[in-house]
Amino acid sequence: MTNLLLFVEAPVLLIQVILDGVLVGALFALAAYGLALVWGVMNIINIVQGELVLLGGYVALTVVGAGLSPFMAIPIAAAVLFIVGWLLYRGVIFRVVEKDLFTSVLATFGLSILIAQLINQGFGADVRSIDSGLGTWLFFDGIVSVSQARVVAFVLALLIGAVLVIFLRVTRLGRAIRATAQNARAARALGVDTGQVYAWTYAINAAICGAAGALIVMIWVIQPFGGLLYTVRAFMIVIVAGLGNVVGVIGAALGLGAAETFVGFVFGTQFQAAFVFSLLVVILVARNVRLARQRRYLR
């Protein structure tokens, strides 16, 4: 709590904390957008989302370890994760698409434990990160420092998001995905191969996560058991923003990022995870209590 006084003494620190959070928040927005896509189209809450993000980060680590530039790692991570996503769909996910949500939650939770363990076996339990090789900008006599990697990651995240939105709007596949989201049966009747659409959707989501992971490993750290944090963040953002609301997702994600870094700064970073998970419960219950006044509930 003593850190709170620092803001009184040096108010520009507040800018630093919020800026850090907002820049990370864009990466949460990517994962959240993917989650919303899968949720909207396939009616699955993808608990394995966070592990896909981590997997992207570890692919990037491997690529950089092989001597390539960190920025080359982003498309490679996305491509590898696209394949992983496709395989996951063909192996497991297609069996839970038509089942009730609890089945898919439990099955993807099992996958998340599985992948976290595989990562742990393959890469070890240590905290890892990549040095992007970029410098930092200093403002306010060096009190506020902004790492250029974070700014680049922020811009790239927004760019990937924009490409995705345009892809869903204009391409034939994008239209098929949106049609399936609106009404899968009608789409099938009109000749859309929904099985194929599901596979693409899931693989695209995995690719987004992979890109997000490759960016996160450059500006933050990753470790094998942190996946659920990303899932919960993505889920919270979608709950707050609503399905299919792009501006809302970005706003909620940046807000969450700022709130999280703020709490981490004031109470100590060891409380950051506790804060995220408690916030999830609080947001869900608060939304539901508001709905309950009209005798409705979250669905």
Add this chain to the structure above:
Amino acid sequence: MTSRQRSLSCGFLTIALALAAPFVVPALKVQLAILCIMIVLALTWDALGGQMGYNSFGNVLFFGIGMYASALVQVGLFHDVGAYTAASGTGTFEFSRAQYFVGLALGLWAAPFVAVAVASLLGAGLLGLRGHYFAIATLGLGIAGGEFAASWEYVGGASGFQLPLFPGDFDDRALSFYALALALAVVTFLVLRFLYAGRFGLVLNAIRDDEDKAEALGLYTVRHKVVAWCVVAFFVGCAGAIFGNLNGLIEPREVAFSGATFGVWMVLMAILGGKGTPWGPVLGAVVFYGMKELFWTYLFGWQRVALGILIVVIVLFFPAGILGSLRARRAPATTERRG
């Protein structure tokens, strides 16, 4: 044989086996005690997930709370807890025989009530959520508990809470905790059976089948949900207190509030045995625990990978469970009741 007679003979057979087990396989007393704890976890999960239709991933919260509450009482009665955890329970902190057993008795007594207090505070808000929102909120709740415990230095932080040593040899210790765990499992089973047999169980089933209609019929759904949740918290808190002492060390993320082990195991055990059947969770716990021990022995290092695969396989190919699919084979017409 009527189903009541069958159930009774099943019960007596199980009790006889359970009483004979520590003398038939004396080397496995600790494992048997853990099995009883697992049975309690599966039975209580089934009370919410199987009977009431509320799939919780967060019962492990009460498991952890029970562990810490009991530990705090056991140590706090005789020593300063902060100094005790700072020294990781070593050195100058001695417990006499009488102190140990008084502490244990009071700790086991206090743990369920602390768990129930937390459950009743959280209950109304949390149980308003339905379906997967409830599942994910409870998942977050369990992990939040672990994160808070891990960052709270007073109870040992991330390095955990070392419990007082049992005054006596290893064999006595294992046998006493087995007796405690078995008693808890039997009491849990009987109490839940008693609740299911009456009006209370019917209301829970009504909530599972159609909550809105149940409410429209004038049933106090919120009250029943919160009471069921508190009953579950009571027994899970007890189980946590016993397991904490059996384990000796309370590690916040991996033991006490572990969503990836106990939290998901209890769901799997209930599903494996058969959701919503009285004996399903018991059977599921026995089968699952046996498999788990095999994984831990023969696949060391890869055990959680195997477990992840097992979760996916059970959920995809075996959703009705052992008893569920037996029942479906016997009476195929009545299985699709719940749609």
